[in-house]
Amino acid sequence: MSGAKVISVMNWKGGVGKTTMTHHLGTGLHMLTKEERLEYLGSEKMPRILFVDNDAQCNLSISCLHVEKYEDLVYKQNIPTIYDLYKLFICNESPVVDMHNYIIKNQVRMDNRRIFMGMDLLPAHQELVYLDMNIAMNSRASFQSGLISKEIYKYQYLNDILEPVCSDYDYIFIDCPPNLGYTTLNALYASEYCLIPTGLDHLSSYGIASLLKEIDRLNTEFATAVPDHPMIEVVGIVANNVEENREAPKRSQKLIRERLQDSYHELMFEPYLTRGDGIPNASEQGYPVYADRSANALKQGDLLLGILREFLDRI
């Protein structure tokens, strides 16, 4: 795909901050100063951003719009969602689609009064939970089941959905469900980059080695099936829910962070996000933590912008 930089935020573990990170990296791009935009983005212009909610939990849609507005649009007004797009692409090999009917434009909330201009959302629907099963059951006659390379179309739906709007945006952020099913693999196929948030606890850090191995394997499989398919680059691993003692991670988390740094070296982001009330409070209001002025919100906002700057340095 040409145009936007496409980034999947993924981890097969839930509750590690995928949605939080997606929401705050995207909205954070509009919190940078003019000078920072020039330095990190190469232009003073506000970047155009598309959020893609690729998770049946719909948390990114809710975070962007506020729960009431989301429910009104998707479950009362029945506007179409990413799930309708997937279904169209599963049932037709090259459907004619007007993406303007699916993308919610300029409705992402900055705070209680303002919205971000130039920030759009492709919302999710809870029925997205059936997508993996739909994809698995829908085999094209011309393909035999078995190897990924023979069933590569099962991984290409989201790529095909986003292709026509790619040049309308500078960044497309895809929020993923906590698994490695077809829904997530569609996001990875469509992405140049992936970012992995993690907790600094034993079980969260345990899964990262196998996750990275799986991304390597997918890169090989995708390249075998589609030789000019760009490799998915792991931008890095970001620690979240860090608890501090005197401005540094508490001892048990510090040890796990050091272990991750020993294993994954420069893949580990230097900045991390602390656990605190700022994020859940803001999320309940349906806006990013940058909008609140409590001490914790200010701290988490600063940390998130630090993570964003490192992210931009890396892509």
Ligand SMILES: Nc1ncnc2c1ncn2[C@@H]1O[C@H](COP(=O)(O)OP(=O)(O)O)[C@@H](O)[C@H]1O
């Ligand atoms: N640093 C943090 N401090 C406090 N709460 C957080 C933090 N990061 C995420 N949360 C909260 O934890 C829950 C899970 O985070 P979320 O981003 O939805 O994870 P995931 O998308 O990986 O399942 C959400 O309620 C979110 O608001």
Ligand SMILES: [Mg+2]
């Ligand atoms: Mg999530």
